[in-house]
Amino acid sequence: xxxxxxxxxxxxxxxxxxxxxxxxxxxxxxxxxxxxxxxxxxxxxxxxxxxxxxxxxxxxxxxxxxxxxxxxxxxxxxxxxxxxxxxxxxxxxxxxxxxxxxxxxxxxxxxx
Amino acid sequence: xxxxxxxxxxxxxxxxxxxxxxxxxxxxxxxxxxxxxxxxxxxxxxxxxxxxxxxxxxxxxxxxxxxxxxxxxxxxxxxxxxxxxxxxxxxxxxxxxxxxxxxxxxxxxxxxxxxxx
Numbered sequence: 001x002x003x004x005x006x007x008x009x010x011x012x013x014x015x016x017x018x019x020x021x022x023x024x025x026x027x028x029x030x031x032x033x034x035x036x037x038x039x040x041x042x043x044x045x046x047x048x049x050x051x052x053x054x055x056x057x058x059x060x061x062x063x064x065x066x067x068x069x070x071x072x073x074x075x076x077x078x079x080x081x082x083x084x085x086x087x088x089x090x091x092x093x094x095x096x097x098x099x100x101x102x103x104x105x106x107x108x109x110x111x112x
Numbered sequence: 113x114x115x116x117x118x119x120x121x122x123x124x125x126x127x128x129x130x131x132x133x134x135x136x137x138x139x140x141x142x143x144x145x146x147x148x149x150x151x152x153x154x155x156x157x158x159x160x161x162x163x164x165x166x167x168x169x170x171x172x173x174x175x176x177x178x179x180x181x182x183x184x185x186x187x188x189x190x191x192x193x194x195x196x197x198x199x200x201x202x203x204x205x206x207x208x209x210x211x212x213x214x215x216x217x218x219x220x221x222x223x224x225x226x227x228x229x
Contacts, residue, residue: 004154036220041222042222042223043116043203043205043220043221043222043223044155044203044220045220046217046218046219089154089155091154099157099160099168100155100157100218101154102154102155102156103154104152104153104154105154
């Protein structure tokens with residue numbers, strides 16, 4: 001039972017344009033959501049997070065949107081840069097169970 | 113500030129052999145996690161320690177996997193005997209103090225890639 005889903009295994013975006021990565025979840029007890037970025041041969045690196053009491057959180061070029069009714073969140077990167085090429089994981093936590101549940105990841109490629 | 117250290121980075125063994133991974137968390141971090149990441153999947157939590165006590169090991173296959181965190185600092189994860197399906201990247205992460213009430217970012221090490229033949 002996959003509780004956090006990233007349905008797009010890969011995404012290619014032109015440099016300077018907006019990258020939008022999507023994530024859906026099924027567990028209504030999740031109340032905290034995170035995005036991690038992973039380069040090859042490295043561990044995941046925390047990027048940005050959002051609590052369920054908010055619907056938007058922004059940090060520089062990165063913005064996460066949360067739609068609780070649709071159980072959907074998205075990560076926007078504007079403008080996209082070549083260094084953003086990586087695998088992005090969505091993760092969620094909550095319901096008294098504080099462990100992170102990860103999605104399967106989306107490989108983002110920024111085309112120069 | 114030094115990050116989470118893991119060793120070895122790569123390990124190849126035959127099925128039924130045993131293997132051990134080592135993790136040194138960020139200094140001062142009370143909580144330590146071991147994750148298993150199978151190719152094409154996201155990381156899955158195996159075990160979580162708070163200092164040297166186990167907080168969650170519900171997804172640890174206890175018939176073959178064991179982990180310890182002596183003195184609340186370094187940790188080792190052992191597999192004995194290994195199966196083909198144990199081929200994965202084993203990630204260690206640490207956070208400052210998970211039970212403090214506020215969310216603490218988990219910082220990941222580079223992982224150990226295990227191949228079981």
